[in-house]
Amino acid sequence: MRKHDWEPIIPLLGTMTDRDLAIRFDVPHNTIAAKRNQLSIPAHDQLHVPRNVWNEDNVKLLGTIPDELLGRKLGVSITAVQNARLRRGIPALLQRRNVWSEEALALLGTMLDKKLAARLGVSNAAVSVKRKNMGIARFKKTQKSKPAAVQRRKKKAEQSLGLPRDGEWSELAALDQPSFFAELDRLYKQSKGERLSYPRLSELCLWSVSRLQKWFTAGSAQENLQLPVRHHIWLAVRSALEKPGP
Numbered sequence: 634m635r636k637h638d639w640e641p642i643i644p645l646l647g648t649m650t651d652r653d654l655a656i657r658f659d660v661p662h663n664t665i666a667a668k669r670n671q672l673s674i675p676a677h678d679q680l681h682v683p684r685n686v687w688n689e690d691n692v693k694l695l696g697t698i699p700d701e702l703l704g705r706k707l708g709v710s711i712t713a714v715q716n717a718r719l720r721r722g723i724p725a726l727l728q729r730r731n732v733w734s735e736e737a738l739a740l741l742g743t744m745l746d747k748k749l750a751a752r753l754g755v756s757n758a759a760v761s762v763k764r765k766n767m768g769i770a771r772f773k774k775t776q777k778s779k780p781a782a783v784q785r786r787k788k789k790a791e792q793s794l795g796l797p798r799d800g801e802w803s804e805l806a807a808l809d810q811p812s813f814f815a816e817l818d819r820l821y822k823q824s825k826g827e828r829l830s831y832p833r834l835s836e837l838c839l840w841s842v843s844r845l846q847k848w849f850t851a852g853s854a855q856e857n858l859q860l861p862v863r864h865h866i867w868l869a870v871r872s873a874l875e876k877p878g879p
Contacts (some may be wrong), residue, residue, distance in 0.1 A: 637658070637660050637664065639668065641658070641864075642654060642658055642660070642665070642668070644859065644860045644861050645666070645861055646665070646668065646669045646672065646674045647675055647676065648777070648861060649666040649701070649704070649711055650676075650710050650711070650712055650724065651666045651676065652712070653668065653701075653711045653712065656757070656758070657757065658747065658757070659747050659757045660697075685710075686707055686709060687717055691707060692717070692721070693837075694706075695714070695717060695718045695721065695723045696718055696724055696725060697725040698839060699725075699868075700714040700715050700725060701865075702838075702839065702865050702868075702869070703839075705861075705862070705865065706839050717745070722740040733763060736765075738767070740773055741760070741763065741764045741767060741769045742764060742769040742770055742771065743772060744771050744772050745840070746764065746771065746772075747760075748762045756816075761876040776831075778850070784811055805863075806860060806863065806864070810848055810849055810851075810855065810858050810863060811849055811850070811851045811855075812851075813849070813858075813863065814829075814834075814848075814849035815847075817829055817834070817866070817867070818868050820870070820874060821833075821870060821873070821874065823875045825873075825874075829847065829870070831845050831846060831849075834869075834870070837869040837870055837872075837873050838865060838866045838869040838870070839869075840862075840866070855873060
């Protein structure tokens with residue numbers, strides 16, 4: 634029986650539909666539902682959309698940021714965001730940008746599809762389909778070592794893309810909140826030549842400056858930053874780091 638890594642999944646149970654989680658982590662839908670029920674976590678009601686959520690300002694955000702991030706910001710499911718976007722004929726953010734640079738293509742088959750998907754900010758299915766279309770065999774967990782040529786190809790591609798090394802997210806996730814922000818600031822300054830201010834971070838991740846200050850300012854008033862939100866902030870900053878220019 635296939636074993637699943639529940640560490641990144643459990644914090645998201647109940648925050649989105651079981652179906653969305655199943656697709657995101659390439660885990661059977663019934664397995665997600667069973668784990669959620671085992672932990673007594675209520676299901677996310679994908680049909681519940683707060684009244685007037687799709688006002689003029691929020692509609693303008695459709696397709697400008699990932700559906701998942703917008704759903705979390707507005708308190709609705711990914712499915713609700715997707716439905717609202719599709720009804721208006723607005724393409725998804727990932728359809729608007731080409732993530733398949735030569736460097737990204739070079740990483741296909743050098744790691745698990747879901748790992749590459751997370752690092753590029755696309756869905757597992759997008760990576761799987763691209764890999765199959767190019768006739769590249771999937772990476773097997775059981776292989777003990779990669780050929781030297783594959784290792785070199787992977788290292789060169791990662792350096793060109795500015796992607797984090799394997800395990801860097803785990804290291805970031807383990808930091809306390811002020812240290813997490815300090816590391817984001819360091820990476821941003823290294824890439825862009827300027828400090829990562831709260832207003833700039835607010836533009837990237839769509840959380841208010843006051844909320845960011847409460848999360849990242851040490852002291853008794855500091856508010857807890859949940860891991861899924863921390864991961865979204867990291868993805869937003871990483872996306873900015875991958876773009877050329879300031």
